[in-house]
Amino acid sequence: MSEVIVVGAGFAGLAAAAHLAAGGAKVRVVERHEQPGGRARTWSKDGFMFDLGPSWYWMPDVFERYFERFGYRVDELYELRRLDPSYRVVWPGGDAWDIPAGLDALRELFEHHEPGAGEAFDEFIDQTSYIYREAFDDYLFRPSLSFFEFVDPRLVTELFRLKMVRSMSNYARSFFEHPRLARLVEWPVLFLGASAEKTSAMYSLMSYADMALGTWYPMGGMHRIIEAMVRVAEEQGVQFEFGRPVNQIVVEGGRARGVRTPEGTLRADAVLASADYHHVERDLLAAEHRQFGDKYWSKRTMSPSSLLFYLGLGGDLGELGHHTLFFDEDLDRHMDAVYERPRWPDAPLFYACAPSVTDPSVAPEGDSNLFLLIPLAAGLSDSETMRERLYHQVMQRLEDHVGQPLRERVVVKRSYAMEDFEQDYGAFKGNAYGMANTLRQTGPLKPPLRSKTVGGLYFAGQLTVPGPGMPPSLISGELSAKVLLDELRGR
Ligand SMILES: Cc1cc2nc3c(=O)[nH]c(=O)nc-3n(C[C@H](O)[C@H](O)[C@H](O)COP(=O)(O)OP(=O)(O)OC[C@H]3O[C@@H](n4cnc5c(N)ncnc54)[C@H](O)[C@@H]3O)c2cc1C
Incomplete structure (x- = not known):
């Protein structure tokens, strides 16, 4: 049985570990903090329990798909509530809109503020549902190891037909004149780390996730998802070591052979690093084993x-x-x-x-x-x-x-x-959630899941594909594990 060390126990590391173990590998997760979750850890004081990072539970279908793979329905692991209103927006001047859950109520809100916007809203949802489905059924799950994976004439034709070859900001304003309605449909791309002016309309799939799929909350807090992921991973045989920082990735003969920690070296056949990509390259690898120099990072x-x-x-x-x-x-x-x-x-x-x-x-x-x-x-x-x-x-x-x-x-x-x-x-420039999904940093243009310079070294997490956020990070763990399992099986 091949042995794999996973560095980091956030969404990406947990998903990678569970998939690797389910695929037959002996997996040990080494995490510097005393608890799992990474950016989704918790902090408690005097009876208050805080989720340190994520608070919006979007794309519930990604979590359902994930846990189903390990034999669970989400409701067997934690209790999800759909929020209604989904959220409130406070506008200049102080007036506030409650944004209701459900397409019918949303359509009414749009029509109320701009006659004719109800119909435009239907059209917006129709178009964005197409792009969401394409992403969910296919694109989000491509490992992006080569450009050819993304050369798909059918999708390009569709993007032109839907007039999505432009910025999200521009796309939103082609539907709605009322500036607040345009803001309402464009703000969700902020989750991807760049402004609506700099983000492709392709990412309007985030607006679909917001408006059509809804805003949810796991009772007990967001870390309930992490607890469920740890449980699933342990059931697959994954072992965890918390409070153990990795100081170095051991490379011998051009291959990753383990990790060095203050308590000693742990050996393995491969290493999957889910800590921040920049931190792994700059702090855990010797200069000759890095794929990217300072110039590369300074331009991200x-x-x-x-x-x-x-x-x-x-x-x-x-x-x-x-x-x-x-x-x-x-x-x-x-x-x-x-x-x-x-x-x-x-x-x-x-x-x-x-x-x-x-x-x-x-x-x-x-x-x-x-x-x-x-x-x-x-x-x-x-x-x-x-x-x-x-x-x-x-x-x-x-x-x-x-x-x-x-x-x-x-x-x-x-x-x-x-x-x-x-x-x-070890976040580069103290970033909160990785690298922005700008057009120049999408798919194969992101740092890759598999190292080009060190054999048996894989990456996952919010700085690689598909991008920032809980669902994408979780998917990146799955993708990286699949590519690594293929290598271990000699494919
Ligand atoms: C404030 C904030 C709000 C957010 N809000 C949302 C939201 O509402 N909805 C949403 O979907 N997403 C949200 N996100 C984004 C989401 O939380 C992240 O994209 C996701 O959690 C990243 O997971 P990850 O596994 O890639 O990275 P991380 O969670 O950072 O996991 C990496 C792990 O590696 C460990 N590690 C690092 N270095 C080492 C080392 N040398 N040795 C051992 N272990 C190491 C870290 O301790 C960490 O546990 C938010 C993020 C932040 C910060």
């Missing part, structure tokens, strides 16, 4: 970093819903500060997540759990003073929105930003 568009606040508050949050997007300041100005001319934004956009609205188990009885996220440029110099300045700015707007003071009721507070991402994950 990383996803933004984020300033996060984990807050425990005494009492409730008034009318605040589970997810609220504060688009009440100038979005273009904020995007400029994140992508074009990196700087601390003067009037930041932000996102507030209050899971205790849906799930009382994440806070002491009667209290509230609040997570705030402010996108910042990757590579921005971190500063405690700036963290605090932004905290008070966004809390003021939140207090204005809910109509009551909140800061005086904060009993637990932790902030997290660039320096923390670097320290916890």
Whole structure:
């Protein structure tokens, strides 16, 4: 039986490990932190339980497909609730729209704000459902090892027919004149790490995921997914070593032969590294074994970093819903500060997540759990003073929105930003969620799943295909494991 070491126990590492073990390999996962989950770990204090990273459960079909492969339905592993409203958007001037769940209610909302937009919405959903299905049934699951995998005249013809050979921003405005309706359908591509102007309309599949497939929440918190993935992996025979950082990948005769850790060397027939690609190449491999130099990395568009606040508050949050997007300041100005001319934004956009609205188990009885996220440029110099300045700015707007003071009721507070991402994950420029899915960084143009310089060394995770987010990271683990299993079986 071949032995494989998987570095990292986030979505990608867990998915890779379970698939490798199911394919007959003896698998050991080596993780630097004391708990699994990576960016989806948890932090608890004084009865509050915070999910450190992801909070939007989208594309439920990806998770269903994953767990089915190991003999489970999702409802046998955790309880999913569909949120309705899916989320709230606060616009300039302070008025707010609740975005309802379900296509009929959404159609009504669009028609209400722009006569004729209901029909345009139907057409938008029709087109984006096509691209979502193509991705789900095929493209997302291509390992992208060569350009020829992506040369598909049928898809290219379809993209031209659907007028998707343009930016997401442009595509959204071809359906809706009302600027807020256009914003509503384009914002989901922000999950892919670049602005709607820089992202291909092909990724409108994210809008379909939002509007047609819905926003869900696993009761108990997002880490319930991680617990389920660990359980499935263990049932396949995967062994875990937590609290064990990998310092080096051992390469002998041009092949990966194991990993070096402070407690000693672990040997294997192959290594699958799911830690950040840049960290693995720069910090865990000797210079002669790297595929990419500093010049390559300096030209990549990383996803933004984020300033996060984990807050425990005494009492409730008034009318605040589970997810609220504060688009009440100038979005273009904020995007400029994140992508074009990196700087601390003067009037930041932000996102507030209050899971205790849906799930009382994440806070002491009667209290509230609040997570705030402010996108910042990757590579921005971190500063405690700036963290605090932004905290008070966004809390003021939140207090204005809910109509009551909140800061005086904060009993637990932790902030997290660039320096923390670097320290916890070796994240290049302190990025939060990998490399942006721009056109120049899609499919075979991303760093590959299989090393071109070291035999038996494979990669997975949000810096390789298909891209950032829980579902893509999970898929990348599966893809990398399949390519590695093929090699082990001599194909
Ligand atoms: C703040 C935030 C909000 C997000 N929101 C959402 C959301 O709402 N919905 C969504 O779908 N996605 C969201 N994402 C993105 C999603 O969380 C990530 O894309 C996904 O979790 C990445 O998984 P991964 O396995 O690729 O990487 P990681 O989770 O980073 O896993 C890599 C693992 O490798 C370990 N590791 C690193 N170096 C070493 C080493 N030297 N030795 C041993 N182990 C090592 C790390 O500790 C980590 O456990 C968010 C991300 C962040 C940061």
